[in-house]
Amino acid sequence: MLRSTAITLTVLIGLTGCTTPESAPAPSPAQQPDGLDELARQQLKWGECENADLKDGGAECATVEVPMDYRDPGGKKITIAIARKQAGDKARRRGVLLTNPGGPGAEGLSLALGLEGQAAAAVYDTIGMDPRGVGKSTQLFCDPRPESPTLPSRPTEEDLPKYTEHAKSDETACASGGGDLRKHITSMNTARDMDLIRRVLGEEKISFLGFSYGTFLGPLYGEMFADHLDRIVLDSTQDPNQSWRDQEKDDVAAHHANVQAWKQWVADRDKSFHLGATPADVQGVLDRFAATLKDKQLGALDDVTSFDSAVGTGARYRSLWAAFAWALGDLLPALDGGDVDADAAGQLAKLAHPDEGNSLRQDEKPNGTYQAILCDWSWPTNQEDYYADMRKVAAETPYGEAINSVAPNNCSFTTGRDPMIEIKNRRYQPGVVVQSEGDTQTAYRGGAAAADKLDMPLITVQNSGVHGHYGARKNACVDDAVNAYLIDGKLPERRTTCAAVADKLADIAPDSAGGEPAKKGDSPALEELLKNVK
Numbered sequence: 001m002l003r004s005t006a007i008t009l010t011v012l013i014g015l016t017g018c019t020t021p022e023s024a025p026a027p028s029p030a031q032q033p034d035g036l037d038e039l040a041r042q043q044l045k046w047g048e049c050e051n052a053d054l055k056d057g058g059a060e061c062a063t064v065e066v067p068m069d070y071r072d073p074g075g076k077k078i079t080i081a082i083a084r085k086q087a088g089d090k091a092r093r094r095g096v097l098l099t100n101p102g103g104p105g106a107e108g109l110s111l112a113l114g115l116e117g118q119a120a121a122a123v124y125d126t127i128g129m130d131p132r133g134v135g136k137s138t139q140l141f142c143d144p145r146p147e148s149p150t151l152p153s154r155p156t157e158e159d160l161p162k163y164t165e166h167a168k169s170d171e172t173a174c175a176s177g178g179g180d181l182r183k184h185i186t187s188m189n190t191a192r193d194m195d196l197i198r199r200v201l202g203e204e205k206i207s208f209l210g211f212s213y214g215t216f217l218g219p220l221y222g223e224m225f226a227d228h229l230d231r232i233v234l235d236s237t238q239d240p241n242q243s244w245r246d247q248e249k250d251d252v253a254a255h256h257a258n259v260q261a262w263k264q265w266v267a268d269r270d271k272s273f274h275l276g277a278t279p280a281d282v283q284g285v286l287d288r289f290a291a292t293l294k295d296k297q298l299g300a301l302d303d304v305t306s307f308d309s310a311v312g313t314g315a316r317y318r319s320l321w322a323a324f325a326w327a328l329g330d331l332l333p334a335l336d337g338g339d340v341d342a343d344a345a346g347q348l349a350k351l352a353h354p355d356e357g358n359s360l361r362q363d364e365k366p367n368g369t370y371q372a373i374l375c376d377w378s379w380p381t382n383q384e385d386y387y388a389d390m391r392k393v394a395a396e397t398p399y400g401e402a403i404n405s406v407a408p409n410n411c412s413f414t415t416g417r418d419p420m421i422e423i424k425n426r427r428y429q430p431g432v433v434v435q436s437e438g439d440t441q442t443a444y445r446g447g448a449a450a451a452d453k454l455d456m457p458l459i460t461v462q463n464s465g466v467h468g469h470y471g472a473r474k475n476a477c478v479d480d481a482v483n484a485y486l487i488d489g490k491l492p493e494r495r496t497t498c499a500a501v502a503d504k505l506a507d508i509a510p511d512s513a514g515g516e517p518a519k520k521g522d523s524p525a526l527e528e529l530l531k532n533v534k
């Protein structure tokens with residue numbers, strides 16, 4: 001699930017068998033007539049990629065023609081851009097691994113290089129794909145939107161309708177800008193595109209690596225095309241049988257749990273941080289900051305909403321815990337009228353807006369894939385359902401933009417969507433699920449539920465808030481287990497734990513252990529630490 005912070009990764013689908021770049025594959029006898037035979041015989045023209053990283057990394061690029069509407073395969077066509085890095089050891093090649101970065105709506109071509117440095121790169125052609133609607137594929141656009149209203153993290157009753165108006169505006173802009181294409185930008189059609197790509201590549205089966213929303217797309221492909229799915233890895237995983245809205249509620253609960261855990265950790269080390277000896281004391285400090293920011297700015301830290309966002313980020317990533325606490329301590333004197341510590345305020349402001357500079361200008365046409373795909377799930381149309389949740393979140397868990405997870409959604413106002421099929425019991429070989437305990441983009445509960453539903457082993461990365469692990473975090477425990485599965489089919493134990501690497505807690509003993517208090521200079525700056533977990 002892609003929100004303010006997301007790792008750009010890709011879903012990998014492994015295809016068995018060999019094919020040359022320009023070969024015309026013969027249809028499998030198992031394939032039923034579906035009107036796609038002509039498209040399945042199209043010749044791919046692999047060539048140099050436009051992207052410099054892909055080109056320098058030895059990948060090649062092509063486009064695949066697919067139906068806009070699979071009910072009318074002879075009708076209008078759109079294109080899907082793919083990139084391929086061929087297996088490093090041709091003698092051991094066991095197929096292709098198709099990748100998806102999540103989002104929904106994230107571009108995925110770059111993940112053709114996603115296995116670089118991993119043992120599995122020797123045996124798979126790694127396929128990156130821009131899903132329909134995004135990137136180098138046929139794009140889906142919304143019309144330019146009006147300037148967004150101020151949407152606070154702790155809305156009053158008067159603020160609540162602003163969220164509804166924003167959602168309506170989103171839907172109006174995307175419905176008018178998307179045209180006929182929009183209703184065909186669905187998860188099920190993306191899965192159909194994946195299978196058509198499989199056929200064009202001449203593969204009987206594909207393997208798949210998905211991150212975030214891609215962990216829904218993989219099981220969906222398995223539900224629709226079970227006979228053609230080989231190995232599957234789901235990293236930072238959604239519950240395949242839960243609505244998007246219910247998953248958002250789980251993410252709010254994850255924010256709450258992270259803040260609770262951070263408060264306890266800081267309270268246990270009060271001699272180092274001086275923010276309070278109990279979690280309630282530490283909460284009191286957070287409340288004082290919020291009260292002060294209602295009336296005045298603290299240097300670069302603008303307001304309560306920015307502060308709440310900073311708390312969510314600072315409490316999520318364990319490697320930030322100490323530096324976050326010290327920054328709060330440095331800024332504490334300003335609450336009593338003292339000078340504002342400009343460095344501390346700047347560090348907290350960076351936590352509040354970690355992706356600043358990546359937003360689209362209002363006069364540009366934004367991509368509308370995210371708003372379209374979310375409507376694959378059903379959403380309440382009664383706005384009071386959202387408002388009730390928002391009141392509770394504002395009072396109990398205003399941190400980390402949690403309010404946006406339960407606010408009105410554009411899908412409340414959409415029409416003409418195909419219903420999502422149900423993901424039932426797995427009918428393909430078991431794969432691997434990887435999940436962080438403190439992830440707030442795909443909460444741990446969802447990963448555990450997916451492992452149970454799909455009857456797959458679960459690798460838990462303990463005490464970490466990172467989103468996306470395999471091939472991205474230099475975590476040998478995760479990488480070795482996934483490589484052993486992808487290469488040799490060796491599944492890890494049903495419940496496996498790995499220690500965090502990119503998001504590692506500072507080694508500060510609790511006060512009860514005795515010893516000297518830690519010092520601020522022992523920890524890198526927040527901004528530097530943030531680079532390692534984003």
